[in-house]
Amino acid sequence: MKFSRSSAPGAMLCGGSRKWPFALCAAAGVFLSAGAQASDPPRWTAEQQEIIALLENGPMGIETDFEAWENEFHKDWTVWFVGQPEARAKPGHMASVRDYIGRGAKVLSYDAQFADIAIMGDTALARFNAVEKLLNPDGSPRTVNYASTDFLVKVDGEWKIRTTTVAHLPDDEPAP
Numbered sequence: 001m002k003f004s005r006s007s008a009p010g011a012m013l014c015g016g017s018r019k020w021p022f023a024l025c026a027a028a029g030v031f032l033s034a035g036a037q038a039s040d041p042p043r044w045t046a047e048q049q050e051i052i053a054l055l056e057n058g059p060m061g062i063e064t065d066f067e068a069w070e071n072e073f074h075k076d077w078t079v080w081f082v083g084q085p086e087a088r089a090k091p092g093h094m095a096s097v098r099d100y101i102g103r104g105a106k107v108l109s110y111d112a113q114f115a116d117i118a119i120m121g122d123t124a125l126a127r128f129n130a131v132e133k134l135l136n137p138d139g140s141p142r143t144v145n146y147a148s149t150d151f152l153v154k155v156d157g158e159w160k161i162r163t164t165t166v167a168h169l170p171d172d173e174p175a176p
Contacts, residue, residue: 048117051126051152054159058110058130063101070094074153074160082167103137122154129169145169 044052054072062069073090080087112130132144151163 044114044117045119047119051117051119051124051159052114054152054161055114055126055128055150056112058112058132059097059107060110061107062097063106066098066101072161074155074162077161077163079164079166082165087163100137105137106135108133108135108141124152124159126150126152143171145171 059069073094075090077090078087079093110130110132112128114126114128116125116127118125127147127149129147130145132146134142134144136142146169147167149165150161152159153162154160
């Protein structure tokens with residue numbers, strides 16, 4: 001990284017003066033900006049972190065405890081895949097996933113990168129990109145890249161996913 005004397009961190013401190021060697025000014029600027037970053041507030045609030053904790057593991061573990069994963073979703077949950085003519089209801093979608101897992105599919109890994117979580121009282125909206133690495137029932141690998149928007153509601157003090165919108169990204173392109 002190159003700095004001009006006027007754009008270097010610490011240029012204000014050094015005032016562009018020739019009395020301070022440039023390297024010393026740059027070092028002072030790095031130290032000052034690191035201190036400012038250390039005092040920045042955390043990116044996620046405690047309540048946003050509750051939502052991340054619910055969503056960050058995605059389908060990991062459904063082969064051994066499908067019901068625990070299914071319970072993260074509201075009883076009236078729906079999912080809409082962008083481009084499909086209608087949303088899917090929870091019973092039909094869960095039956096399809098259970099069948100896929102029952103035929104031997106496995107979730108190898110899941111990575112979610114959260115872009116935004118907006119909380120409004122007992123409702124929230126979480127937007128994130130995710131990559132699922134799966135093993136199909138025939139043993140072939142499968143990568144699912146997608147962007148998701150989840151609408152959540154609090155039920156008896158616990159966050160539940162009420163609706164999900166999924167936009168699949170090309171398989172050969174990782175989620176941004």
